[in-house]
Amino acid sequence: MYARIDTDELAGALYDEVSVLSVGDILLRRARQHPGRVLFRFLDEQGREEDVLTYGDAWRRSSVIAAELAGQGAAGDRIALFYPAGLDFIVAFLGCLLAGRIAVPLNLPSRRRVDRCQRILRDCGCRQVLTVAALEEGLRDILAVDADLPLAWLATDTLRDEAEVAAVLPPPADDRIAFLQYTSGSTSHPKGVMVSQRNITTNLRMMRNAWELDHRSNTVFWQPHHHDMGLILGQLLPIMLGNETVLMGPNTFVRQPLIWLDAISRYRAVLAGGPNFAYELAAQRWQPGRLEDCDLSSWRIALNGADVVRATTLERFAATFGPLGYRPATMLPCYGLAEATLFVSGGPVSELPRLRSIDARAAESERRVTDDLGGTGRIVVGCGLPSQEIDIAIVDPATGERLEADRLGEIWVSGATNALGYWQLPEQSAAIFAAEIADEPGCRYMRTGDIGFIGADDGQVYICGRMKDLLIVDGRNLHPEDVEYTIIESHPLIKPQSCAVFEDERGEQRRLVAVVEADRELKRALPDIEKVLRMQVRRAVSEEHGVAIADIVFIAPATLRKTTSGKVQRSLMKQLYQQDGLDLLQPVAVSDAV
Structure with a gap:
């Protein structure tokens, strides 16, 4: 069982009603209770504070955008969001939620991404684009789409930040679509995952409970806001927690990953993380004397997800940054995907990651996991316990049968955090989001396409790779x-x-x-x-x-x-x-x- 969390002054109603409150409702209540409390700080490429957003500011600015959107179009319209790294994106995203519009977060188009962006705009039937004034003209030129799909443009940073705006009623946490998370397209054309208001709230609650977080759990994130980790974890979880979060652009991290660690130290962050390569990069770029005053002792949860977690990386990072106060038990491997909103498994906190040396030959030929005690096996890292609110099954993809622990198969997930399906792809949605295990009719599972197993001794989820990428x-x-x-x-x-x-x-x-x-x-x-x-x-x-x-x-x-x-x-x-x-x-x- 997860520990009872000591929360702030909103504990009573807010945390008891969180299953029916939307993100917008939670933000409104926090803005009324402590409007001057800092929600986000954004750091520039040198690690200096560039912008600050309080809870009151976030509500006021997003309400202005919602009021503007309410005057045009209709509920359910898809709104494309093209923003640089910074705090303009989150208020635009929240404005879409408050207005009942379906937000479509997108990466800024580059030479190689123009076709992808145009394809998404056509796919979702987007009629309007939100951005900032400095980018509008350039985006208009490169994102011209078919004549039968005209786009209306709104530079949200030019709207007057009214002290009082017309009353905005946040939508409930129901099954209406909140946003489309277009998949990365590593093996196919991007598909729009339909994430509901309820999906968001459920997933945020799962993370809060699994990792024992509250309003004192400051966080630092650098992941792009158009990605599920950057959006759900980096920008929406803080609203539920009522904490203070420091953000920076992904380019800042890639160029100078030590700025990330310095921010964790300066702002006494409890939670921060990224894919496995982030820890590899930080260890590679370490320079003795560079972070002389850095103190990582506040860091309680170092999330490691979105990619295969490597035992050698965990060892290298701990050896490099242990002298700065980092503890090996801080590392928390986790598992998630956009089709499940984000979080699936991870935890418990403050325990060393689980490592298993398995017989690679048995795993490859028999799909069976056996421990290799000779020190020559393949080391796999546990990605934590499944959330208590979902069921994870390991299934034989050929027969649809549930497999026992320590057997390799496809990971299937069932629970209220599963998204509604893919936008306008009913057949693929049925195949992926409405799968049934053989001899277990009536329960819908989402097929992840990931290969893994559940540990017989520890119940943790172990990820081994993607089915579609498997080499024979x-x-x-x-x-x-x-x-x-x-x-x-x-x-x-x-x-x-x-x-x-x-x-x-x-x-x-x-x-x-x-x-x-x-x-x-x-x-x-x-x-x-x-x-x-x-x-x-x-x-x-x-x-x-x-x-x-x-x-x-x-x-x-x-x-x-x-x-x-x-x-x-x-x-x-x-x-x-x-x-x-x-x-x-x-x-x-x-x-x-x-």
Whole structure:
């Protein structure tokens, strides 16, 4: 059982009624109780405070936007949100919720993302775009869509911040759609996940209870606001908690990850986190003496999710930042996905992550998890206990049968946190969100597409990879994430999140291919070390996985295709490879193939 949480002055009504209150209702109550309390601080690229938003400001500004939206269109209209990193996005998003409009958070289009953005606008039937004045003209030019889909534009930062606005009645936490979270599109065209008001509130409550959070639990986040982790965890959870949260742009973190740690120290954050690569990057960029006054002792929960969690990363991060007050038990691996709103499993807090060394051969051939006591097995990290409000089943994807603990299968999730389905895709929605386990009729499950197991001894969820990305090499089932990690670990010049591994089925044999993105340092060194580097990569993969890489190609910096949440788009990289569309640094000679 989770501990009873000591909450603030809103404890009585707010926390008892949280199952029926929407985010807008919670914000209104907090704005009335403590309008001057800081909700968000936003840091610039140097880690300095650039903007501050109080609870009162958040309610007032979002109400102004809601009143403006109420004067045009109708409830249920889809509203696209294009915002740079900062605090303008969250008040626009809240304004959409208060007005009963369906928000569609989107990443700012770049040269490679214009088609994706246009496709989403057409898919959701968007009629209006919210942004800031500085970006409006440029966005109008590059986001021109079909003539039969005209767009109305509103620069929300130009609206008068009225002291009093017309009364806004926040919608209840029911099943009306709150926003569309377009999936990252790592294996297909993006699909709009329909997230309801009830989904949001349920998921926020699950996280609050699982991690024992309250209004004193300050947080620091850098994830993009158009991504489910950045939106739900970084920007909506603070409203439920009534805490103070520090935000920064994802580019700030990627360029200077130590600013993230400094912010945790300065603002005495209890909760902060990111994908596994965030911890790898921070440890890589550590410089002795850089954070002399940094004190990480307040950090109680270091969330690690959205990617495969690596035991070596946990060890490296703890060894690097232990002298600054970081504790290994702070690390809290977790699991979630947009189709479940966000959070599925993670916790309990203040316990060391669970590590298991399993027999890789048995897992690959028999889909059975057995402990490897010889020290040569594959180390997998537990992603915590499922929330008490959902059911997780491990299912044989071929037969639909529920599997027992310590058996590998597809992860299925049932509960009120599951989204309503995919926007205007009824057949796919039924297949994914209304699955039934064989011989267990009447209970709807959501198929995640992730492969994993439930630990027999600890009940934790262990994630092993994606079904669609599974590699079948010489009769063995391999997860590309594992091979990519081995390649990254094989040489210090190969950086995290810089590799894509896939199969090339052309010809008579299936060939394993690795595409490695070079940063500027590797690009300079490559002419001198290319031959040695290829040998090291091949040796490491052969020794670790027992398979041979037929082709290794190096591509130019910033050309590895990733989703908006930072995941490698393997299917797209495979397509580019087969079409000779990669920006190669060194053409691969035929004689290089094994």
